[in-house]
Amino acid sequence: MERFAAVLLEAAPDAIVLVDGAGVIRLVNRRTEQLFGYRREELLGQPVEVLVPERLRDAHVEHRADFARARRVREMGMGLDLCGRRQDGSEFPVEIGLSPVEEDGELLVLTIVRDVSERRELERARRDAREALIWAHLAKIVDSSQDAIFSKDLDGVVLTWNPAAEALYGYPAAEMVGRSVELLLPDDRPTEVREILERLRRGEPIDRLETRRRTRTGHEIDVELTISPIRDEAGEVIGASTIARDVSARKAVEARRLQAQKMETLGRLTGGVAHDVNNMLTAIVGFGEFALDALPHEDPAPHIRSILRVTDGAAELTRRLLAFSRQQVLTPQRINLNEIVESSMLMLQRVVGRHVRVEKALDPTLDHVLADPIQVEQVLLNLLVNARDAMPGGGSVIVETGNAFLDGSYASFDAAVEPGWYAMLAVSDQGVGMEPETRARIFDPFFTTKEVGRGTGLGLATVYGIVRQSGGHIWCYSEPGEGTVFKLYLPVAVDRCEPGQPPPAPLEDVRGWETILVVEDDPTVRDLMRRALESAGYRVLEASDGCEAVDIARAHAEPLHLLVTDVIMPGLRGPDLAAWVGEARPETRTMFVSGFAGQTVAHHGLLARAGRFLAKPFTPSALCATVRQVLDEA
Ligand code: ADP
Ligand code: MG
Numbered sequence: 001m002e003r004f005a006a007v008l009l010e011a012a013p014d015a016i017v018l019v020d021g022a023g024v025i026r027l028v029n030r031r032t033e034q035l036f037g038y039r040r041e042e043l044l045g046q047p048v049e050v051l052v053p054e055r056l057r058d059a060h061v062e063h064r065a066d067f068a069r070a071r072r073v074r075e076m077g078m079g080l081d082l083c084g085r086r087q088d089g090s091e092f093p094v095e096i097g098l099s100p101v102e103e104d105g106e107l108l109v110l111t112i113v114r115d116v117s118e119r120r121e122l123e124r125a126r127r128d129a130r131e132a133l134i135w136a137h138l139a140k141i142v143d144s145s146q147d148a149i150f151s152k153d154l155d156g157v158v159l160t161w162n163p164a165a166e167a168l169y170g171y172p173a174a175e176m177v178g179r180s181v182e183l184l185l186p187d188d189r190p191t192e193v194r195e196i197l198e199r200l201r202r203g204e205p206i207d208r209l210e211t212r213r214r215t216r217t218g219h220e221i222d223v224e225l226t227i228s229p230i231r232d233e234a235g236e237v238i239g240a241s242t243i244a245r246d247v248s249a250r251k252a253v254e255a256r257r258l259q260a261q262k263m264e265t266l267g268r269l270t271g272g273v274a275h276d277v278n279n280m281l282t283a284i285v286g287f288g289e290f291a292l293d294a295l296p297h298e299d300p301a302p303h304i305r306s307i308l309r310v311t312d313g314a315a316e317l318t319r320r321l322l323a324f325s326r327q328q329v330l331t332p333q334r335i336n337l338n339e340i341v342e343s344s345m346l347m348l349q350r351v352v353g354r355h356v357r358v359e360k361a362l363d364p365t366l367d368h369v370l371a372d373p374i375q376v377e378q379v380l381l382n383l384l385v386n387a388r389d390a391m392p393g394g395g396s397v398i399v400e401t402g403n404a405f406l407d408g409s410y411a412s413f414d415a416a417v418e419p420g421w422y423a424m425l426a427v428s429d430q431g432v433g434m435e436p437e438t439r440a441r442i443f444d445p446f447f448t449t450k451e452v453g454r455g456t457g458l459g460l461a462t463v464y465g466i467v468r469q470s471g472g473h474i475w476c477y478s479e480p481g482e483g484t485v486f487k488l489y490l491p492v493a494v495d496r497c498e499p500g501q502p503p504p505a506p507l508e509d510v511r512g513w514e515t516i517l518v519v520e521d522d523p524t525v526r527d528l529m530r531r532a533l534e535s536a537g538y539r540v541l542e543a544s545d546g547c548e549a550v551d552i553a554r555a556h557a558e559p560l561h562l563l564v565t566d567v568i569m570p571g572l573r574g575p576d577l578a579a580w581v582g583e584a585r586p587e588t589r590t591m592f593v594s595g596f597a598g599q600t601v602a603h604h605g606l607l608a609r610a611g612r613f614l615a616k617p618f619t620p621s622a623l624c625a626t627v628r629q630v631l632d633e634a
Contacts, residue, residue, distance in 0.1 A: 170216030219523030271325030355394030367492035390431025422489035477595030514561035532620030546572025
C-alpha cells in the first residue's frame with residue numbers, strides 16, 4: 001500500500017505540494033519539478049511562496065497566515081485561479097485545490113497545482129475566433145448598409161467610411177479617411193461640425209439631426225444624421241459614429257404635400273368667396289334688370305347700365321376664381337388639342353399683337369383628350385398673354401403638341417402622377433424668364449410681378465385649376481433671361497370599348513457599361529440622371545456646369561463615350577461645351593437634355609451641332625433608352 005502511494009504520487013499528472021503550518025514545503029512530486037523547473041531538493045524546506053510570482057507573494061503569505069490562525073483549511077476543489085512561477089521567473093496559469101492533512105497533530109496543507117496553460121490557450125483561441133467572426137459580420141453589415149456609416153475622432157477626422165457613405169457624399173473611402181468631416185459642410189453652416197463635436201465631447205448623442213451636406217460634386221443634399229459617441233474601455237469619449245441618411249426624396253414629397261395643401265386651402269377659400277359673391281352678383285344683375293324694365297323704354301338710364309357693366313366684370317373675376325378652385329362647370333368633350341390650337345390661332349395672334357409671332361409645332365399623331373374646349377382655349381390664351389408680356393421687345397412663341405407617357409417617376413410640383421399616356425401641350429417663349437423664387441409662386445391666385453393694373457395674378461391660377469380639374473398636370477421650366485416653357489399634360493381619352501394604348505414596350509436592353517459625362521446645373525435633376533444611369537450599369541462622371549465638365553473631360557484619361565449635357569447653364573452652355581468636346585475628344589458622342597421643347601431649342605438656334613435631344617421632364621427609363629440609342633448609333 002505504502003509503495004503504491006509513492007507510485008501514485010510520482011505518476012500524478014498534477015503537481016502535488018505538501019506545505020506545513022509555517023508555509024514550508026515538505027514534499028513535492030515529480031510533476032512539481034517538471035512544472036516549476038526546480039529540482040526536488042531545491043524546493044524542500046523552502047517557503048511555498050517561491051512557486052508564486054513575486055507580485056502575489058504578500059497576499060499569499062497573508063492568506064496562509066489566516067489559515068494557520070484558524071488552524072483550519074477550507075477544503076477546496078480545483079478551481080482557484082492563480083499564477084505559478086517557474087524557476088526562470090516565467091509565469092503560467094494554474095488551478096489550485098487545497099485539502100487539510102493532519103499528521104501527528106500538525107496541520108499540513110496538501111496543494112494540488114494543475115497547469116492550465118493549454119486550456120487557457122484553447123479558450124482564448126476560441127474567443128478570438130468568435131470575436132473575429134463578429135467583427136467580420138459587423139463589417140459586412142456596415143459595408144452592405146443602405147445608410148452611410150462612418151466614424152471620426154474628436155477632431156472630426158474620418159476613421160472609417162462605408163460604401164454607402166461613398167455613394168452618398170461622392171468621396172471614395174481612400175480620399176475621405178484622414179480628412180475632416182468639415183469638408184462636407186455647406187457654406188451657410190460653417191460651425192456645425194464644431195458644435196456637434198462639442199456635444200460629443202460631453203458624451204451627448206445626437207439623434208436624427210436634419211441638416212444639409214455638400215457632396216464631392218458640390219451639390220447640397222438633405223441628410224438626417226444620428227451620431228453616437230464612441231468610448232474607450234475607461235469610458236472616455238474618443239470619437240463618434242455617424243449614420244447618415246439621404247432624406248432629399250422625403251423632403252421633396254413633403255414639399256409637394258405642403259404645396260398641394262396650400263393649393264387646396266387657397267382653392268377652398270377663393271371658391272367659397274367666389275360662390276357667395278356670385279350669388280350677390282346674380283341678385284345685383286337681376287334687380288338691375290328689373291329696374292331697367294320699370295323705366296320707360298327710351299330712358300338711357302346711364303347709372304343702371306354702368307352698374308350692369310361693372311357687374312359683368314365682377315362676374316368674369318369670380319369665374320376665374322371658380323376655375324382656380326376647380327369648381328367651375330366643365331363640359332368635357334373628346335377633343336384634339338391640335339384642332340383647338342388651329343382654330344384659335346387667329347384669335348391668339350391678334351391678342352399677342354404684331355411684334356410677337358405665334359408658331360405651331362403640332363404632332364399629327366396626337367391622341368384625343370377629354371376636356372372642355374372653351375377652357376383649353378382659355379388656357380392657351382392665358383399662356384400666350386403671359387408669353388407676350390415676357391417679351392416686351394417681341395419674339396416668337398411656340399405652341400407644341402405631342403404624346404407622352406408619364407410614369408410614377410414623373411412628379412409634378414404638387415401631385416403624384418397616374419402612370420399612363422398624356423397629350424402634351426407646350427407653350428414656350430424667349431422672354432425674360434423667372435427666378436426660382438418667382439416660379440415657386442406663379443400658380444398662387446393674385447400672385448403677379450406686373451405693375452398694378454396690368455397683372456391680376458389670376459391667369460396661371462386659372463390655368464392650374466382647369467388642368468387639374470381635367471385630370472392633368474402642369475409643369476413649368478424657366479431660365480432667367482432665356483425664356484419659359486409651360487407643359488400641360490392631359491390624360492388621353494380612352495373609349496370604353498377599345499383598350500387604351502399600351503405603355504411603351506420596355507426596351508430590350510437599355511443597360512450599358514460605357515462612361516458618360518453628365519452635365520447639368522440643377523442638382524436634383526443631375527442626381528436623378530446619375531442614379532438612373534448608374535443603376536443601368538453605366539459609369540457616370542458628373543459636372544454642374546460647362547467649365548467643370550471641361551476640367552473633368554481633360555483629366556479623364558480613359559475613354560469617354562458620351563456627353564449628356566443640359567442646354568442652358570450658367571457659364572459655358574451645352575452646345576458650346578459639345579463643340580469643345582467634339583474637338584478635344586472626337587470619339588465622344590453628344591446628347592442634349594433641356595426643359596425647352598425640342599422645337600424651341602432648335603428654333604432658338606441653341607444646338608449648333610447636331611446631337612440627340614431629350615426633353616425634360618423625362619423618366620429614368622426614357623433617359624436610359626435614349627442614351628442606349630445614341631451609343632448604338634455608332
Ligand atoms: P399675371 O399675368 O396677371 O401677372 P399670371 O398668373 O398669369 O398673372 O402670372 C403670374 C406671374 O407669373 C406673372 O406676374 C409673371 O411674373 C410670371 N409669369 C407667368 N408667365 C410667365 C412667362 N411666360 N415668362 C415669365 N414670367 C411669367
Ligand atoms: Mg397672366
